[in-house]
Amino acid sequence: MAEEMLRTESLVRVFGQGERAVYALGGVSLSIYKGGLTILNGKSGSGKTTLLNLLSALDTPTSGKVWFEGKELSDLPIRERDDLRRTRMGIVFQSVALMSSMTALENVEFGLRVAGVPAKGRRERAEECLEYVGLLKRASHLPQEMSGGEQQRVAIARAIAHRPAVIFADEPTAQLDSRLGLQVVSVFKKLIAEQGATIVMTTHDPDLLQIADYVCTLKDGKLIEGGQ
Numbered sequence: 001m002a003e004e005m006l007r008t009e010s011l012v013r014v015f016g017q018g019e020r021a022v023y024a025l026g027g028v029s030l031s032i033y034k035g036g037l038t039i040l041n042g043k044s045g046s047g048k049t050t051l052l053n054l055l056s057a058l059d060t061p062t063s064g065k066v067w068f069e070g071k072e073l074s075d076l077p078i079r080e081r082d083d084l085r086r087t088r089m090g091i092v093f094q095s096v097a098l099m100s101s102m103t104a105l106e107n108v109e110f111g112l113r114v115a116g117v118p119a120k121g122r123r124e125r126a127e128e129c130l131e132y133v134g135l136l137k138r139a140s141h142l143p144q145e146m147s148g149g150e151q152q153r154v155a156i157a158r159a160i161a162h163r164p165a166v167i168f169a170d171e172p173t174a175q176l177d178s179r180l181g182l183q184v185v186s187v188f189k190k191l192i193a194e195q196g197a198t199i200v201m202t203t204h205d206p207d208l209l210q211i212a213d214y215v216c217t218l219k220d221g222k223l224i225e226g227g228q
Contacts, residue, residue, distance in 0.1 A: 002033035005166060005198055006055055011064035013050050013221075024050040026221040027064070032166075032200055036213030037192055040202045047221040048202040049170055055200060056089055056168045057081045069165065086115050090159030092169040096151045098143040104130060104154045105139040108161050115162035129157035133187050149180030156187050160197070167191070169201040173208070185211060 013025040025047045032038050032055070040048040053059040054066055057073050066073045069088070073081060085091070098107050108126035117125070130136045133153040143151050152172055159167050169188070173181030189211065191197035201208075209215050216226035 002035060004031050005034045005069060006032040006200070007067045008051075008055070009065045009067075011051070011054060011066065012062045013047075013054060013059070014062045023221050025054075025061075028218070028221075028223045030216055030223060030226065032198070033214065034198050035192065035196045037188060037199045037201065037211065038214040038216065039209060039212040040200065040216050040218065041204070041206075041209060042218035043204055045220075046204075046218040048204075048218050050221075051218065052168055052170055052200065052202050056091055057085050058091075087162065088165045090162070090164035090167040092152070092155050092159050092167065092172050094171040094174050096143070096148075096155050098151060098154060098158075100143055103140050103142055104135060104146070104157075107143070107154055108158045111158035112161050117162055125161055126157075129161045130154070132160075132190075133157045147180065148176050149183045152176065152180075152184050153187060156184070160191065166198045166200060169199065171202050171204070173203065173205065181205075 007030070009029050011025055011028040012023070015022045015024055028051060040051055042048045050059070054061055057068070060074055068084065076084070099110060102110060105126050108129055109122050112122045112125060127136060127139065130139050133156055135150060135153055135157065138146055138150060143154070146154070172184050176184065185208065188199050188201070192199065214226060217224050
């Protein structure tokens with residue numbers, strides 16, 4: 001059986017108070033295992049992005065617990081959670097979030113600098129990651145000079161450059177057509193096959209479920225399929 005990397009127990013996230021309170025998650029318990037693609041599936045408003053934010057320590061639960069590599073995240077000081085996110089996690093946002101004034105190479109190098117990687121060897125590692133996603137030839141291009149699919153692949157190169165334990169991707173294909181979306185998913189599958197990567201991805205696209213190793217389906221903030 002695959003080794004567990006992440007686990008949640010009775011995870012609740014409420015936004016607002018009193019009559020205006022919105023239960024984005026209502027008691028979600030699941031496990032995520034090393035070396036595969038886990039898809040958090042559900043319609044808009046199902047809670048999948050809220051869950052991803054809690055798993056990646058971008059947010060904290062109203063109640064319940066999240067364990068990452070055996071550590072209970074909410075018990076950690078904010079600085080330790082930030083350090084975990086910088087060094088042990090890679091995040092790919094739906095909006096790409098590349099620095100528009102930086103080239104593809106500089107964006108990846110910047111991610112390494114944020115992760116605390118020493119200056120020596122940063123450029124070589126950034127080039128290696130761009131080559132891995134098939135974009136070394138675009139290293140000197142700015143984001144606005146690249147297609148949406150290329151930008152997302154640069155974001156993936158940045159996310160994997162510091163060799164994280166897990167990569168989180170929030171709707172990485174949502175703004176791409178099917179051809180460009182397939183390019184992005186192909187990079188994820190390559191990472192899993194060749195490097196044993198662990199990837200957690202949100203999507204509402206049913207066509208992507210067939211490529212997942214594990215699927216966790218949410219509806220109205222509750223887990224209705226998958227998990228433990």
